Amino acid sequence: MAKKNPFRPYTANAEFKELLGTYNGNKVNGLGETALRPPSMVWWTPDMADAEFGEAQMWFYQQEKPDEEMTQLRHQRHQAVAAELPPVATDVESASSETLAQQLNEFVTNGDCEMTGVTRLKPEWIFDHETTELPTVVMLGVQHDYEELKHVPALQGGKDVTRQYLRAAVASKKVATWLRECGYQAEAVTGPMTGKILMIPPALECGFGELGKHGSIINPEFGSAFRLSAVLTNAPLESTPAREFGIDDFCSRCRVCENACPPEAIAPAKQMVRGVEKWYVDFDKCIPFFAETSGCAICIAVCPWSLPDVGEGLAIKLARRAERLNGTARSDV
Ligand code: SF4
Numbered sequence: 001m002a003k004k005n006p007f008r009p010y011t012a013n014a015e016f017k018e019l020l021g022t023y024n025g026n027k028v029n030g031l032g033e034t035a036l037r038p039p040s041m042v043w044w045t046p047d048m049a050d051a052e053f054g055e056a057q058m059w060f061y062q063q064e065k066p067d068e069e070m071t072q073l074r075h076q077r078h079q080a081v082a083a084e085l086p087p088v089a090t091d092v093e094s095a096s097s098e099t100l101a102q103q104l105n106e107f108v109t110n111g112d113c114e115m116t117g118v119t120r121l122k123p124e125w126i127f128d129h130e131t132t133e134l135p136t137v138v139m140l141g142v143q144h145d146y147e148e149l150k151h152v153p154a155l156q157g158g159k160d161v162t163r164q165y166l167r168a169a170v171a172s173k174k175v176a177t178w179l180r181e182c183g184y185q186a187e188a189v190t191g192p193m194t195g196k197i198l199m200i201p202p203a204l205e206c207g208f209g210e211l212g213k214h215g216s217i218i219n220p221e222f223g224s225a226f227r228l229s230a231v232l233t234n235a236p237l238e239s240t241p242a243r244e245f246g247i248d249d250f251c252s253r254c255r256v257c258e259n260a261c262p263p264e265a266i267a268p269a270k271q272m273v274r275g276v277e278k279w280y281v282d283f284d285k286c287i288p289f290f291a292e293t294s295g296c297a298i299c300i301a302v303c304p305w306s307l308p309d310v311g312e313g314l315a316i317k318l319a320r321r322a323e324r325l326n327g328t329a330r331s332d333v
């Protein structure tokens with residue numbers, strides 16, 4: 001039997017609901033739309049004064065009662081995001097894609113991030129009010145400290161979210177700086193206010209993992225306990241392949257996040273969103289609890305893949321299960 005959810009029944013805050021008014025985030029996200037199209041900004045706008053949901057997003061920031069450490073982390077993150085990049089070097093020899101790939105890996109070796117991947121940018125990942133000429137996305141992943149994350153939605157867990165977004169921002173600036181020093185155009189895209197592109201689709205495409213029912217990526221090594229940033233570039237880096245671990249099938253049989261989500265925003269089946277059938281979290285159900293708790297993240301913390309040292313074992317079991325099923329299928333022929 002599922003554990004009793006301490007946050008249910010949940011009623012959305014009346015003040016927040018009034019600020020959102022008739023705003024329909026699921027419609028903005030393209031829920032039910034069957035054609036591919038670029039996404040529209042639904043939350044995390046860098047420009048709260050102009051966005052329809054700007055006052056609601058501002059309310060989100062007012063709910064948090066930050067301690068000294070959180071205030072410092074937020075300040076450091078703002079500084080990292082605002083840091084200027086050097087000009088693109090013009091007097092350097094171009095490096096081979098193999099050399100660039102090796103050097104990109106060094107950001108993992110040096111502890112700036114835990115994952116890197118590369119993919120070609122698709123038009124349907126660029127927000128509809130943005131453009132870019134840069135054809136390639138370098139994705140970066142930074143791992144949470146699970147012992148901190150597990151405390152969400154309390155401040156202790158929220159601090160690790162900010163801590164990792166700070167690391168992600170610093171990493172994307174470092175990678176963009178390196179690429180510029182190598183003579184390539186490069187632009188850092190720091191989460192969560194990415195501004196320019198969606199982060200999850202390129203991270204799936206470059207091999208970070210599979211989309212989970214909770215709408216976040218699951219990676220066998222890090223579960224969902226990681227955050228993303230990116231760099232847009234014209235450097236000749238080769239794409240890294242998408243990977244499947246059987247997580248999609250696992251999610252169709254697991255209900256942990258569905259049961260843990262206070263406002264019951266996680267649907268049991270995939271839905272059509274802007275021309276793609278995928279797991280989708282009901283934005284309009286999620287966002288009031290997300291705002292009240294300054295970021296929630298319960299679904300990420302409870303996902304069994306996020307528990308330390310669990311994911312890789314699960315992936316091995318899933319691979320064995322797939323082998324058994326394939327073997328059965330073959331012997332049936
Ligand atoms: S909790 Fe279960 S259903 Fe939800 S994302 Fe994780 S594995 Fe998938």
Ligand code: SF4
Binds near residue numbers: 263266286290297298
């Ligand atoms: S962030 Fe919280 S409210 Fe939103 S889907 Fe996850 S558990 Fe539910």
